[in-house]
Amino acid sequence: MTIRNLEYLFKPRSIAVVGRGKSPSNPDATVEFNLIEGGFKGPVMPVNPDYQSISGVLAYKDIASLPVVPDLAILTTPLEEAPALLSELGVRGTKAALLLSREVLQDHSGDRPALLGQELTRKYPNGVESLKQRILDTAKPHLLRVMGPDHLGYAVPSANVNASLNATRPLPGNIALLCQSAAMMRGIIDWATSRNIGFSHVISVGMRWDVDLGDLLDYLLRDSGTRAILMYMENTRNRRKFVSAARAAARVKPVIVLKPRDFRAGPLEDAVYDAVFQRAGILRVNNIEQLFGAAETLATAKPVYGNRLTILSNSYSLALLTSDTLLRRGGRLAEIGATTRERLAQDCRPGYPIENPVDLGDMAGPEQYAKALDYLLQEPGTDGVLVIHAPPSVDRSLESAKVVVDRAKNRRLIMTCWVGESSVESARELFNKAHMPTYRAPGEAVEAFMRLAEHRRTQDLLMETPPSIPEGFTPDVETARRIIQIASTAGRFRLNAYETSQILSAYEIPVAPLYFAATPEAATDRVLEMGGPVALKILSPDIVHKSDVGGVAFNLKNPLEVLVAATDMLKRVQELAPDAVIDGFAVQSMQSRHGAYELMIGVRTGRRFGPVIFFGHGGTESEVIGDIAFALPPLNMHLARDLMSRTRLYARLATNRGRPVDLNAVALTLIKVSQMVIDLAEIVEMDINPIWTDAGGVLTLDANILIEPSTEPAAQRLAISPYPKQLERVYDFPDGRSFLIRPILPEDEPGLKDLVKRMPAEDVRMRFFQPIRELPHEMAARLTQLDYEREMAFVVTEPNSLPGKGKILGAVRCNADPNMEKAEYAILVDRAMTGIGLGPLLMRYIINYAKNQGIKELYGEVLRENEAMLRLNRALNFSFHTSPDDPGVIHVTLPLN
Structure with missing residues (x-):
């Protein structure tokens, strides 16, 4: 992951346009004209041996003839000439190149069919991948960044760079657009220009041979001129890089994506993308209007904290229609307190009962709107107020708009909808000048409000502290791996019910006891041993849904019933699935839990982002009900509960007092399945259905596991880096005590806050460069909820303490830049632990970690009066540098690799 030299792409000081050949549609001339017409201030130097000049600018015969080293080179030549x-x-020192190609290439993302040019096929028998690798290998020694190949290019209006073949020049603004389709980019630019919408960057990302979506998100995250990032996205290649960059960007500014649903790939792939966007904090929209509407709303509107909306209108009909839209979109009408309702009825519409939506009546004017807003904005149960104004019999729309604008300074969100056209234009202009969200139709306003609520929910998910796991569990990973290895060696891709139950038991997922019987006669013997009614199930790696072929029988009370059922089952299965291999039978005691819910939990593997966890309504009719939600692993308790909450079933599980459910047990089961995915690379599909849940916990009745051979580490296939357990170490100290050093977890937020609270105020000031009594939640969340792909922190605890329940005695961290060249460290140690060598141990630990990551330099900022830290830096061979701008701070550095 790197943003190295991307500034030469987007803020170059000099540009060379390299082409050849005479053509009526010469791309050199087009891009040259666009650069000059766009007002680029530096030299634009055409290189073309077939022209004396291009767009009135003297052309150079070759690169060696250029009088100035170009920061950026735009290549319009055939791609085989690029290396x-x-x-x-x-060699000359150029740091960035854009490949503008008219050739049709194979898109190796696999999402689009494409053609391969005959000349390229002849010259490079291995195809475009061979050419791609030659280009990357050529650029790498010079640290030269390559954008494309692409046949449209990009524009940076703020830097007067229009390095594109597009006829329409984008207007300047503060929205960045990343587009995976040149045609869509042209259409979006035209659409935005007609509406006077400007951009900080407009980038056609092309085939992403070098610079990809992850790099661009990292760059735009740091660009002060970009307020929001919009994406038209069809696919991504490097899943972990993309998710890591997207999560970092979405914490800082709105990231909004328009991704068409590819029905050819099936519903799973789209559900996986939804899970990715949700986990990354990205808001997904469905069309271009929503894309820009969401950007404008998120960037200008006040934050909301829920989905409770108050509707204030002078038209009862419009208010009802708006309420209906809100409820259908999953929002709620805010509850208005009795006192406020009385005041509204008395001062705004005497004798009329007031509820939400608040109807002021057709004759309402600025006085009524003003008083109603004054009351409603004080209500604690509302997250926003939508003010609707329909054309009245006496037009006072502008006066009414003014009283709404006067209340815009209130901390709550106010949205407006003045219905009409020419008669309300002045009111809309007033709202726009006041930077208030305003919409032409109430439905648009509701959509915008729900997008705000959804975005807030995803942001809270990024920042919320998960509760600690209610109980620890230690999976028997070796047993599970041995079972999978045996099946894989036998050439089987589906585990039978007995093997599946053993794997679930290895991960401490409660399973109804299951016994194996090879024949109908053996099954009768099992019944004699077990006693009581039993369930009989066919065992076959080729049969997924046993009930579809009559492979299940319930409530068999004696050996004779078992023998008859098993014999009939064999005959029936052989008729309906003649090619299925039959291993035997599974015999289970009949289970009974009155009032238990049937759930399903499992795993699917997407093409792009690897395995995902799903949760939903279980039982034989689960596919018909279709109540299911997906989430990316790894999961913690909070993420597991969030996954559950996105199903319709969850409302019943959480609120039905007559049938209580141990929701922690369900969430913990999801965490165990998540850990299974992290540990076992061969598992590609799993269905636990049904799994019963009630106040007593969970119990699995049936499950299926599909496996495939795998050579890569299990954790490598995940889109998000899992907890790196391999970095845990237990250290014995000279005083006889032992401590565990491990990577930090989100559950450690309370422990980290407690550590800061215990420390002397002066120690805290030395660490944070300001007096802090206690860590605020937002800061603590950022320090504990890490993306292990790009940052790391370690904490010191007692060896057997669970995350979130034990005391944290020290912490050390390093944050690397996107280029993974430099990393800043920080350290915090409990005053009670000084004198035993914990500080030096933590510093050596983070230094070794940074070395192993390939980081070249570790640095830190230390207050001059922090003598203890400076002594430790000196002992570890750090170099000291003083900044003339801030002589009170010492910059310490340590070369590593």
């Missing part, structure tokens, strides 16, 4: 040209440019 040689990039080598010349790299």
